[in-house]
Amino acid sequence: MIAEFGLAALWFAAALAALQLIAGSLALTSRGAGFAGIVRPVAVVQGLLALTSFAALITLFMRTDLSVKLVAMNSHSAKPLIYKFAGTWGNHEGSMLLWVAVMGLAGGFVALVERRLREETLLATLAGQAFVSLGFYVFLLLASNPFERLPQPVAEGQGLNPLLQDLGLAFHPPTLYLGYVGLSIAFSFAIGALVTREVGPAFARAMRPWVLGAWIFLTLGITAGSFWAYYELGWGGWWFWDPVENASLMPWLAATALLHSCSVLASRNALRAWTVMLGVVAFSMSMVGTFLVRSGILTSVHAFAVDPRRGSFILALLAIYIGGALTLFALRASTVTEGERFSPTSREAGLVFNNVMLSAILGIVLIGTLYPLVTEAFGEKVSVGPPYFNPMAALFVIPMLLVMTAGPLLRWRRDSLRRIAPALAIPALIVGAALLALTVYAPLKLLPLLGMALAAGLAVASFLPLRGRNLRRTPLPVFGMVVAHFGIAVALFGVACDSMFSVERLLAARVGETTQVGPWTIRLAAVEPVAGPNWTALEAQLRAQYKDNAPILAAPQSRTFWAPPQTTSESALVTRWNGQLYTVLGEAADDGRWQLRLWWKPFVPMIWYGGVLIALGGVLALIGRVWADLKRIIARDKIAYRRARQGR
Amino acid sequence: MRRLLVIVLLIFAAPLGAQDLLPPAPYANRQLDNPALEAKAQALMETLRCLKCQSQSIADSDAPMAGDMRSQVRQRIAAGQDPEAIRGWLVERYGDYVTYAPRMSALTWPLFAAPLGLLALAAVLLRRRFKRVGSA
Numbered sequence: 054m055i056a057e058f059g060l061a062a063l064w065f066a067a068a069l070a071a072l073q074l075i076a077g078s079l080a081l082t083s084r085g086a087g088f089a090g091i092v093r094p095v096a097v098v099q100g101l102l103a104l105t106s107f108a109a110l111i112t113l114f115m116r117t118d119l120s121v122k123l124v125a126m127n128s129h130s131a132k133p134l135i136y137k138f139a140g141t142w143g144n145h146e147g148s149m150l151l152w153v154a155v156m157g158l159a160g161g162f163v164a165l166v167e168r169r170l171r172e173e174t175l176l177a178t179l180a181g182q183a184f185v186s187l188g189f190y191v192f193l194l195l196a197s198n199p200f201e202r203l204p205q206p207v208a209e210g211q212g213l214n215p216l217l218q219d220l221g222l223a224f225h226p227p228t229l230y231l232g233y234v235g236l237s238i239a240f241s242f243a244i245g246a247l248v249t250r251e252v253g254p255a256f257a258r259a260m261r262p263w264v265l266g267a268w269i270f271l272t273l274g275i276t277a278g279s280f281w282a283y284y285e286l287g288w289g290g291w292w293f294w295d296p297v298e299n300a301s302l303m304p305w306l307a308a309t310a311l312l313h314s315c316s317v318l319a320s321r322n323a324l325r326a327w328t329v330m331l332g333v334v335a336f337s338m339s340m341v342g343t344f345l346v347r348s349g350i351l352t353s354v355h356a357f358a359v360d361p362r363r364g365s366f367i368l369a370l371l372a373i374y375i376g377g378a379l380t381l382f383a384l385r386a387s388t389v390t391e392g393e394r395f396s397p398t399s400r401e402a403g404l405v406f407n408n409v410m411l412s413a414i415l416g417i418v419l420i421g422t423l424y425p426l427v428t429e430a431f432g433e434k435v436s437v438g439p440p441y442f443n444p445m446a447a448l449f450v451i452p453m454l455l456v457m458t459a460g461p462l463l464r465w466r467r468d469s470l471r472r473i474a475p476a477l478a479i480p481a482l483i484v485g486a487a488l489l490a491l492t493v494y495a496p497l498k499l500l501p502l503l504g505m506a507l508a509a510g511l512a513v514a515s516f517l518p519l520r521g522r523n524l525r526r527t528p529l530p531v532f533g534m535v536v537a538h539f540g541i542a543v544a545l546f547g548v549a550c551d552s553m554f555s556v557e558r559l560l561a562a563r564v565g566e567t568t569q570v571g572p573w574t575i576r577l578a579a580v581e582p583v584a585g586p587n588w589t590a591l592e593a594q595l596r597a598q599y600k601d602n603a604p605i606l607a608a609p610q611s612r613t614f615w616a617p618p619q620t621t622s623e624s625a626l627v628t629r630w631n632g633q634l635y636t637v638l639g640e641a642a643d644d645g646r647w648q649l650r651l652w653w654k655p656f657v658p659m660i661w662y663g664g665v666l667i668a669l670g671g672v673l674a675l676i677g678r679v680w681a682d683l684k685r686i687i688a689r690d691k692i693a694y695r696r697a698r699q700g701r
Numbered sequence: 702m703r704r705l706l707v708i709v710l711l712i713f714a715a716p717l718g719a720q721d722l723l724p725p726a727p728y729a730n731r732q733l734d735n736p737a738l739e740a741k742a743q744a745l746m747e748t749l750r751c752l753k754c755q756s757q758s759i760a761d762s763d764a765p766m767a768g769d770m771r772s773q774v775r776q777r778i779a780a781g782q783d784p785e786a787i788r789g790w791l792v793e794r795y796g797d798y799v800t801y802a803p804r805m806s807a808l809t810w811p812l813f814a815a816p817l818g819l820l821a822l823a824a825v826l827l828r829r830r831f832k833r834v835g836s837a
Binding site for chain 1: 731797800802808811816820823
């Protein structure tokens, strides 16, 4: 019953999306003005129906209803409750349903609260949003129905991939999806503004919170994903330029550029066409990412959906949305002027420079990710990995970081470098000193070396915009910028330290044997069997002693899941302020020795602290913006109220 | 007769058993004693693709074949071979797919032309932008 109910809700939601699209489009014509009134309510109900449908699927998973194909394929009655819940979106159909549910809710929310734009622009936006949603509804209903029943209920489900039975991963995909959906709303705003030719500060202000929100979720999603890869895959790497990682990075790069150009448009009424273009690109990258991950075109550590039919469907959607948006852009390009001018040394110029750099990095990642697919289509397999991406991206990242230190100090419109030079002397000195110290004391590796020096300079420079300000009167978004830029410096520092100072130790140890890795002394005290709800494991008891401190217990496991049968190695981490000890238990050798992999990774957690700081900066900015909007609305209502009273 | 049967069985069983029962190659999970050489081997292993798994380097893979390749790399490095020569040897055996560092060839030149193109495009975009302002 619940499955049929969920499916019905999904069909109704799709029908309402169609209605929203038709009514919204008609309302823009001179004769269809009568339809304007129903668009907002329809958008809200559509969102609620999509949510209902998703709630139905969650219920099926929580109850492990094995007559439903999706549950039987991906769940198991003995799975811990939290993973039954999270397993709802740990598969293709469920994750697409989550996507449409969030997209519907976001559209409904826009319909409820957005009052800053001209009504026609909002109607066009909602029509655009319905158009995007409709494609996904059709995709779900025709090509990936999550509620399909089995002719015969099975006795037991097949279980969830053990790698995915992990809290980090349970919440990693929905976080990314929230980001993608936020970008789809930004895309709809761009379409709406193009249709009614209202590309200006009001449009930028309406779009900005969505871009910010999307960007926060993408940042958190990427951070969580990279941490998951780090501790769950058991090889101590945190980023491998894997196509699926790139798929999440590309929308983030575009969103970062969009965020900054959106600010320029909102406060300076410049960069109009560029901002609209980025709005289209950012959502396109989300779709490309979805296509890469969901189509199974890649064979990578993350790809757990393999079905070419779906891939072509997503590709068709991608072509329709992006092709349509670009056509609209081309038609309207002549009417969208670039807006206000500015001098080459101004805050706008700095932002434009970094926008171009971000776009270039995006280009590199896109080409490097897609190129192997292209050659494979012609029968030649090549691999593109870190040795390509690292230097190529650095080509653009380094100038970007340099401009990032100076940009926030510049004034809008026109400024001179001489004015900010004294302030910049401090970070410049720090970069110089850091470079000097590092070339003397460290083994010479060019990129990490540059990264570390730039991180040190940027860390200081990121706080310079606060200099000479009254901190209590400083707007929250300025703090947001400071925190986010500082977060970039922190993450960069972690990255550079990891590639410069990590120490690895591989050994086959007998119980009782002691070894050294970096400053740690590690003794294999015992290897014991342990059992969990749906796995059994061998657990190594490692007594890890940092220099002369008291020993700490680290217990890496080699886990064997029985539904589905698979072995995973669960690393054990010991975190100190200055780094992390990473331990993995490998296989047993014939002579009673155990394979151990140990790493000492100085300052590696900085990568994720940095990621969290970047997201926190976004949150501060978002709160500041929304708060300012609220105050403006309240003030306007007060004035309207007074006028009404005086008029009476 | 029985002895013959045993021998025949052993002959057929040997290749089967060899797959799993052979101990892993000597340097699959063992580091070289010289830290400088080990670092050199590690740097190379991180840029070689495990052919049996999805998107992992041989340094990160648990697959037996990756272990064999690690052992090969370590032994050849220890014997004083140049890392790029070892890479070349592996590419010769397994094709371009095995190296994460794409080599310039008729097949891969667009990968290297792209950054140059992007640099040029970025320069043009920025120049046009700022020139227009200058003349305004």
